[in-house]
Amino acid sequence: MNNSSRPTKHIFVTGGVVSSLGKGVASASLGALLKARGLDVTILKFDPYINVDPGTMNPFQHGEVYVTDDGAETDLDLGHYERFLDLNMSGKNNATTGQIYEAVIQKERRGDYLGGTVQVIPHITNEIKQRIRRLAEDSSGYNVIITEIGGTVGDIESLPFLEAIRQFRLEEGRRNTIFIHLTLIPFIPSAGELKTKPTQHSVNKLREIGIQPDILLCRTAYPLPKTVKPKISLFCNVEQEAVIEARDVDSIYEIPLIFYEQGLDRLVCEMLELKADRPKLEGWTKVVGGIRDPKDEVTILIAGKYTDLQDSYKSIDEAFVHAGVANEARVDVKYVETDKLDAETAADVFSGAHGLLIPGGFGERGVPGKIEAIHYARANGIPFFGICLGLQAAVIELARHACGLEDANSMEFDLMTPHPVISLMPDQEDVVDMGGTMRLGAYPCRIKEGTKAFQAYGAPLISERHRHRYEVNNHYRKVLAEHGMVFCGLSPDDKLVEMIELTEHPWFVGVQFHPEFKSRAQRAHPLFREFVRAALSYKRLHETGRRRGRVDRGESQPSLPESASAPAGREA
Ligand code: GLN
Numbered sequence: 001m002n003n004s005s006r007p008t009k010h011i012f013v014t015g016g017v018v019s020s021l022g023k024g025v026a027s028a029s030l031g032a033l034l035k036a037r038g039l040d041v042t043i044l045k046f047d048p049y050i051n052v053d054p055g056t057m058n059p060f061q062h063g064e065v066y067v068t069d070d071g072a073e074t075d076l077d078l079g080h081y082e083r084f085l086d087l088n089m090s091g092k093n094n095a096t097t098g099q100i101y102e103a104v105i106q107k108e109r110r111g112d113y114l115g116g117t118v119q120v121i122p123h124i125t126n127e128i129k130q131r132i133r134r135l136a137e138d139s140s141g142y143n144v145i146i147t148e149i150g151g152t153v154g155d156i157e158s159l160p161f162l163e164a165i166r167q168f169r170l171e172e173g174r175r176n177t178i179f180i181h182l183t184l185i186p187f188i189p190s191a192g193e194l195k196t197k198p199t200q201h202s203v204n205k206l207r208e209i210g211i212q213p214d215i216l217l218c219r220t221a222y223p224l225p226k227t228v229k230p231k232i233s234l235f236c237n238v239e240q241e242a243v244i245e246a247r248d249v250d251s252i253y254e255i256p257l258i259f260y261e262q263g264l265d266r267l268v269c270e271m272l273e274l275k276a277d278r279p280k281l282e283g284w285t286k287v288v289g290g291i292r293d294p295k296d297e298v299t300i301l302i303a304g305k306y307t308d309l310q311d312s313y314k315s316i317d318e319a320f321v322h323a324g325v326a327n328e329a330r331v332d333v334k335y336v337e338t339d340k341l342d343a344e345t346a347a348d349v350f351s352g353a354h355g356l357l358i359p360g361g362f363g364e365r366g367v368p369g370k371i372e373a374i375h376y377a378r379a380n381g382i383p384f385f386g387i388c389l390g391l392q393a394a395v396i397e398l399a400r401h402a403c404g405l406e407d408a409n410s411m412e413f414d415l416m417t418p419h420p421v422i423s424l425m426p427d428q429e430d431v432v433d434m435g436g437t438m439r440l441g442a443y444p445c446r447i448k449e450g451t452k453a454f455q456a457y458g459a460p461l462i463s464e465r466h467r468h469r470y471e472v473n474n475h476y477r478k479v480l481a482e483h484g485m486v487f488c489g490l491s492p493d494d495k496l497v498e499m500i501e502l503t504e505h506p507w508f509v510g511v512q513f514h515p516e517f518k519s520r521a522q523r524a525h526p527l528f529r530e531f532v533r534a535a536l537s538y539k540r541l542h543e544t545g546r547r548r549g550r551v552d553r554g555e556s557q558p559s560l561p562e563s564a565s566a567p568a569g570r571e572a
Contacts, residue, residue: 016202063311071441338369358390391510
């Protein structure tokens with residue numbers, strides 16, 4: 001049904017007690033349920049830090065930088081929104097304190113405030129509200145905008161945002177706005193009890209600044225005993241049916257169904273007087289079923305640099321979950337620090353793995369190990385998927401070990417290399433300032449028919465998102481092609497190499513873009529899907545080979561698939 005003539009309704013999501021409770025996933029899950037009811041929904045994230053965007057932040061500090069079609073470098077929660085809602089976000093779906101102040105200061109410098117004193121209230125709070133309204137006016141008409149306030153209630157930084165949403169309700173009215181607060185009910189082992197006090201305090205903190213939550217989402221490791229909901233309801237002044245249990249789950253994709261079972265979407269629609277269809281949840285049931293009951297499993301090695309931090313490759317991890325469901329398999333992702341990878345250790349590191357993925361990255365640390373890993377995968381017919389820096393490393397590997405271009409390198413790592421197979425484009429070479437020189441956001445790519453890339457996408461023209469500075473150097477296309485590299489994806493003007501693959505290999509694909517940003521829970525990315533399929537074939541071939549080997553030769557040495565005969569080695 002179409003509600004577009006009605007006013008946009010607003011849901012504000014805040015978090016209390018501790019950080020990392022999963023506000024992003026909770027917002028995305030509620031959004032998914034409302035979308036499944038036929039409503040037009042989008043999500044806006046406010047980040048209270050002062051950086052203008054997370055683009056300049058170290059992944060160790062902030063996790064992955066998520067890139068939207070329009071080239072905005074945003075918070076990784078936008079990835080959850082896209083994956084759960086199957087929608088494209090834009091830079092307008094994320095704003096930081098830095099951006100808000102930047103806009104206000106620019107207006108002040110222009111004299112827009114006519115000599116008035118510029119203050120947090122009303123100038124900063126007005127700017128915050130305007131960002132919400134701008135999104136509401138932006139589209140063909142959203143029925144619902146969910147606004148997630150980053151940080152934890154009680155933080156100094158979040159205050160202007162909380163004040164702004166308090167004012168927002170005053171202006172838009174109770175039927176058009178609701179407040180949802182995500183909190184924690186910790187289990188205290190010595191008392192053997194779940195405790196509600198931190199939630200009471202957190203709600204009190206909100207009420208001090210004039211916000212009474214309408215719904216509480218209670219994160220808990222255990223089911224809430226019968227007595228707990230009435231207690232929370234009484235002390236927090238929230239109706240009992242609006243106290244929702246948000247139990248820890250094995251997979252985040254179970255959360256929409258768990259919320260649905262407790263009537264969260266129905267409650268929200270009632271409170272906001274939203275007329276909507278019953279939710280269509282078959283897609284979600286299928287995803288959850290696929291995750292719970294895989295028919296096979298496969299191990300993928302990821303050789304990266306930020307492997308200690310859980311969130312630094314978030315979109316890649318999730319893309320593997322989606323690709324697993326599409327292949328009825330569980331994808332076990334094994335991270336390996338490339339610092340520790342060399343010719344001696346490679347075989348050990350690869351033992352038990354059925355595919356290698358090299359993710360994006362910046363800087364030289366770990367690159368030699370990546371090249372070593374790629375060489376091993378190429379020589380042994382192990383499926384390989386290179387993303388951004390992963391493609392660049394694959395080009396360097398082939399140049400050095402097959403084309404005889406010793407010391408071939410990327411200009412990012414060696415300005416003096418005799419063979420800059422990865423370099424800046426001629427029009428970039430004079431740029432001294434590194435900021436703003438990256439190729440960011442969606443670019444079209446034309447795919448050659450008859451290639452593995454074409455087989456995956458099933459389309460001649462695609463669009464993918466970029467975030468990098470360097471490109472394949474076109475001077476080396478010829479020699480690389482002579483040694484089996486196919487430039488299967490090019491920019492429509494043929495000037496930029498967007499995808500490569502190898503002819504003499506079961507599945508060896510590199511992409512200059514970041515496909516992981518476009519994988520969706522109910523629509524796996526075609527390249528991840530095909531990569532996992534190739535890894536499964538590799539595994540099956542190998543297992544058969546191993547079994548046959550035992551019978552035929554009386555030994556248990558694995559035999560390689562025929563197509564995996566070693567390509568020209570590094571001596572070539
Ligand atoms: N560092 C490389 C470049 O700037 C790759 C970037 C990436 O992997 N995102 O081109």
